[in-house]
Each structure stands twice: as structure tokens, then as C-alpha cells.
Amino acid sequence: MTARAQLILANRAFLxxxxxRWADSPSSASSGGLLAAVRPVIAPWDGRSGTxxxxxxxxxxxxxxxxxxxxxxxxxxxxxxxxxxxFFGSAIWQGHYGEVANSFTWPLFHxxxxxxPRATPYYPAPVLPTExxxxxxVVVNRAFAEAACEEGGAPSCWVHDYQLALVPGMLRARGFGxxxxxxxxxxxxxLAVAAPYLxxxxxxxLRAIVEGMLGADLVGLQTTDDVARFVEAAGELCDARPTAGxxxxxxxxxxxxxxxxxxxxxxxxxxxxxxxxxxxVGMARELGLPVVxxxxxxxxxxxxxxxLRAIxxxxxxxxxxxxxxxxxxxxEGVEAYGALEVAIEREAARAREAAYWVGCPxxxxxxxxxxxxVVSLQxxxxxxxxxxxxxxxxxxxxxxxxxxxxxxxxERAVVLAGVDAGVAKVYGGDGSRGLRAVDPLDQESLxxxxxxxxxxxxxxxxxxxxxxxxxxxxxxxxxxxxxxLEESC
Ligand code: F6P
Numbered sequence: 305m306t307a308r309a310q311l312i313l314a315n316r317a318f319l320x321x322x323x324x325r326w327a328d329s330p331s332s333a334s335s336g337g338l339l340a341a342v343r344p345v346i347a348p349w350d351g352r353s354g355t356x357x358x359x360x361x362x363x364x365x366x367x368x369x370x371x372x373x374x375x376x377x378x379x380x381x382x383x384x385x386x387x388x389x390x391f392f393g394s395a396i397w398q399g400h401y402g403e404v405a406n407s408f409t410w411p412l413f414h415x416x417x418x419x420x421p422r423a424t425p426y427y428p429a430p431v432l433p434t435e436x437x438x439x440x441x442v443v444v445n446r447a448f449a450e451a452a453c454e455e456g457g458a459p460s461c462w463v464h465d466y467q468l469a470l471v472p473g474m475l476r477a478r479g480f481g482x483x484x485x486x487x488x489x490x491x492x493x494x495l496a497v498a499a500p501y502l503x504x505x506x507x508x509x510l511r512a513i514v515e516g517m518l519g520a521d522l523v524g525l526q527t528t529d530d531v532a533r534f535v536e537a538a539g540e541l542c543d544a545r546p547t548a549g550x551x552x553x554x555x556x557x558x559x560x561x562x563x564x565x566x567x568x569x570x571x572x573x574x575x576x577x578x579x580x581x582x583x584x585v586g587m588a589r590e591l592g593l594p595v596v597x598x599x600x601x602x603x604x605x606x607x608x609x610x611x612l613r614a615i616x617x618x619x620x621x622x623x624x625x626x627x628x629x630x631x632x633x634x635x636e637g638v639e640a641y642g643a644l645e646v647a648i649e650r651e652a653a654r655a656r657e658a659a660y661w662v663g664c665p666x667x668x669x670x671x672x673x674x675x676x677x678v679v680s681l682q683x684x685x686x687x688x689x690x691x692x693x694x695x696x697x698x699x700x701x702x703x704x705x706x707x708x709x710x711x712x713x714x715e716r717a718v719v720l721a722g723v724d725a726g727v728a729k730v731y732g733g734d735g736s737r738g739l740r741a742v743d744p745l746d747q748e749s750l751x752x753x754x755x756x757x758x759x760x761x762x763x764x765x766x767x768x769x770x771x772x773x774x775x776x777x778x779x780x781x782x783x784x785x786x787x788x789l790e791e792s793c
Pocket of ligand 1: 338634
């Protein structure tokens with residue numbers, strides 16, 4: 305039987321209600337890799353069984369839509385979804401989300417190979433949360449664990465991502481009856497690389513996070529490298545011992561494995577077929593210029609300033625192309641993001657000037673664009689330029705491969721991806737199938753990869769790469785994780 309999720313716990317709700325009930329305008333589903341990945345294993349709610357999703361109430365009008373316990377039945381394209389929202393006050397939210405999740409854990413967990421705060425002028429050093437910030441994190445995680453325990457019938461519970469890392473341990477402590485799964489969507493750090501930031505209490509906070517994750521029966525990570533780093537940290541911080549299939553923790557087996565996340569290719573293909581070309585691409589074509597596209601959340605892990613610097617340098621060398629860069633606003637109000645904006649603006653100004661001297665259109669904007677425009681740009685680009693300093697997976701190269709499958713093989717793009725992004729580890733970045741791994745911190749090699757990419761070198765997106773993206777889609781990822789979870793107890 306195909307595995308379906310019973311209980312999903314994720315910081316983000318399935319969707320946020322941003323319009324009042326009376327307005328009768330549909331709320332759109334939250335975006336982000338987590339949601340796209342999990343969606344295919346949601347089972348419609350038939351009144352007694354199906355998937356229940358528990359997330360935080362972040363939408364302006366959420367309270368209007370739910371009952372006194374936060375429940376509602378959401379109408380989704382895949383059928384009804386039983387959904388519960390947990391609500392928190394602003395101080396608790398700031399401590400949980402602002403301090404622990406995004407100023408400590410997020411920057412810390414991306415330290416996989418390079419000490420990024422030292423290597424760039426804008427990547428923030430992970431900040432040890434205050435006592436009250438940590439307390440808020442515990443409060444939010446506890447609320448999720450309690451909400452899960454209120455679900456009867458011992459369902460299996462799938463907990464997602466670093467914001468809820470304490471939940472598996474809390475579920476176990478409360479005697480939760482069903483199998484407990486945890487998946488980390490972001491990388492797991494190297495203790496050696498993160499060492500400078502693990503002093504003065506931070507090590508203990510990381511230990512608590514790892515201990516929380518070890519409460520699960522199955523811990524999934526994106527790549528085998530993440531698994532190796534997690535196993536090492538669990539041994540060093542929590543005395544967990546490697547054993548067949550995972551880790552032995554206090555005599556209990558915790559299965560640990562790599563489950564590289566996928567996309568929903570049908571969703572991308574449908575958009576690629578209907579989306580109109582964006583105006584800027586049309587203008588570039590009229591000038592006879594190839595188009596380089598950079599699309600992502602405006603996050604300090606994405607290597608955006610490094611990419612802009614390489615672009616400026618290519619223009620200075622007389623290379624001619626149009627650049628369309630769009631960074632969507634993210635985690636606004638989280639202090640750690642401030643320096644990034646400055647760095648992007650500085651590098652964008654330099655690249656814009658260099659582009660001007662060779663008569664090429666250059667755009668770098670901070671904006672949220674619709675899904676169809678995202679896929680349209682991915683479909684029509686000649687180089688899809690991602691440059692993450694580190695990334696759990698990075699779905700943009702996978703989406704681009706599928707979107708470009710509508711083009712003849714000889715006209716497809718070359719995709720560049722950061723060498724420390726999961727996508728480069730999982731799909732191989734030697735360039736022979738159209739995906740080339742680049743080191744965003746090695747300026748010269750970044751420029752060379754861009755110039756070669758514009759010439760279709762080392763190779764354009766191949767049918768083999770596209771087929772692999774289809775084979776490892778979100779559905780198979782979710783089903784594999786859930787099947788292993790059922791077996792893990
Ligand atoms: O890839 C999407 C992601 O990085 C998830 O791993 C994570 O849970 C989510 O974004 C968090 O984003 P936000 O802070 O916008 O909720």
C-alpha cells in the first residue's frame with residue numbers, strides 16, 4: 305500500500321489566511337521547499353482518517369477561520385486537509401523564530417565546509433540565544449508535542465525541520481504511541497567548522513537540539529554527507545553509538561538515513577506549458593542576447609553577492625548577456641539578514657555599471673513573483689545561475705531541468721549550483737549532464753563557469769538529468785520516508 309502521512313508537524317502552516325473570511329478570496333498555499341515536498345503524501349481527510357497538519361498560525365486572519373482549538377478543514381487541490389494552527393504571542397515568536405531558529409540554528413547548520421562568517425563580510429555568526437529566547441523555543445516545541453499527543457489512535461508523526469527539533473524528544477518523553485519521524489530540510493553542520501561558534505553555551509544548545517532529534521525512531525537528512533556529520537555530532541554530543549542502520553541511544557535504535565528531497569515535476573511542467581515569457585526575457589531576445597537567471601529567497605546562504613561579483617567581472621571582460629536576478633523577501637525583521645541587503649545592493653550597483661558599459665540589460669530586484677513567472681524564467685534561461693554557499697538541497701536546479709525539458713536538447717540551459725548544495729552532491733556536479741558544481745567563494749572559477757555556461761559548456765541539461773529528477777520526485781521521497789518510518793518500530 306502507498307504510504308501516506310498521518311500527522312505532519314511543521315512550523316509553517318499549509319497556508320496562511322491573509323484575507324478576512326467575508327472577502328471570499330482564496331488564500332494561496334505557503335511557498336517553500338518543505339511544503340512542495342510534503343504535499344504529494346497528504347491524504348484527503350474523509351471525516352475520520354487522512355492527514356492532519358499542525359503548524360503555526362501566522363496569517364493575519366487565521367483566527368477567523370479556525371475553531372477554538374485552531375482546527376479547520378482546508379480545501380486543497382488534493383482534497384480536504386484537516387489542519388490545526390497553534391498561536392503564539394509576539395515575544396514567544398521572536399524568541400523561537402527570530403532568535404533560536406533563524407539567528408542561531410539556521411546560520412550554524414549551514415557551516416558544512418567553510419567558516420562562512422569569516423569567508424564573507426555579511427554572513428552572520430550564529431548568535432547564542434538568550435535564556436528567554438531559548439525558553440520560547442521550548443514553549444513552541446512543547447505546544448507542538450502536546451498538540452500531537454492530543455491526536456488519538458497512535459498515528460505516525462512526521463516532524464519537519466530545525467524549528468521543531470526538540471519535538472521528537474518531547475513526544476518520546478510523553479509516551480507518544482506511534483512511530484516518530486524527523487526530517488531535516490537544511491544541512492547538518494560540521495562540528496569542526498562550527499567550532500568557533502560553539503563556545504559559551506552554544507555547544508549545550510546544539511547538544512539539546514541533537515538530543516531532541518534523537519527522540520525520533522527515524523531521522524532523515526538530505527545527503528550522505530549530512531548523515532555522516534549528524535552521526536559524528538550525535539556521538540560526540542550525546543554519546544550515541546553507530547550501529548547497524550543508525551545509532552544506538554540509551555539502548556534504543558534510532559534509524560538515520562539520507563532522503564534527498566525532490567520536486568513535483570508535473571506541477572513544474574504544467575506551469576512551463578502555460579506560462580508566458582517574462583518581458584525582460586523578450587527584450588533580451590530582441591537584442592540577441594543570452595539570458596542568465598538567478599532566482600531564490602534573499603537569504604545569506606544563497607551566495608548572491610558572490611554571484612553578482614562574478615557577473616560584474618564577466619561584463620568587464622566584455623562578455624555580453626542579460627541578467628535577471630530576483631531575490632524574494634524572506635524573514636523580514638530578523639536582524640541577521642540586515643548586512644546581506646547592503647552587500648547585495650553594493651554588488652548589484654557594480655554589476656549594473658559594468659553591464660551598462662557593454663550595453664547589456666541587468667536586473668537585480670527584491671521582489672516576490674508568481675509561480676508561473678518563476679517557471680517561465682527557469683524555462684527560458686540560457687544559464688540558470690545558483691550559487692548557494694551551502695544548501696539542504698536547492699530545488700531551483702531541479703525545477704529548471706524539468707521546465708527546460710520542453711526545449712530541444714541542443715537549446716537547453718546550463719545549470720550552475722554551489723558545490724555545497726545538496727543538489728550538487730546528489731545529482732553530481734561534473735557538468736556532463738548540464739549541472740555544474742561551482743565554488744561561490746572562488747571568484748575566478750565562478751566567472752569561468754558562467755562564460756562556459758553561456759557557450760553551452762560543459763554540457764546542456766541532458767535527458768538523463770531530467771529523467772533522474774522525475775525518478776526522484778517529491779512523491780517517491782515522501783513515500784520512501786514514510787515506508788521506512790512504519791518499519792522503524
Ligand atoms: O527550503 C525551505 C526552508 O528552508 C525550509 O527548510 C524551512 O522550514 C523553511 O524554508 C523556513 O522558512 P520560513 O522561515 O520562511 O518559514
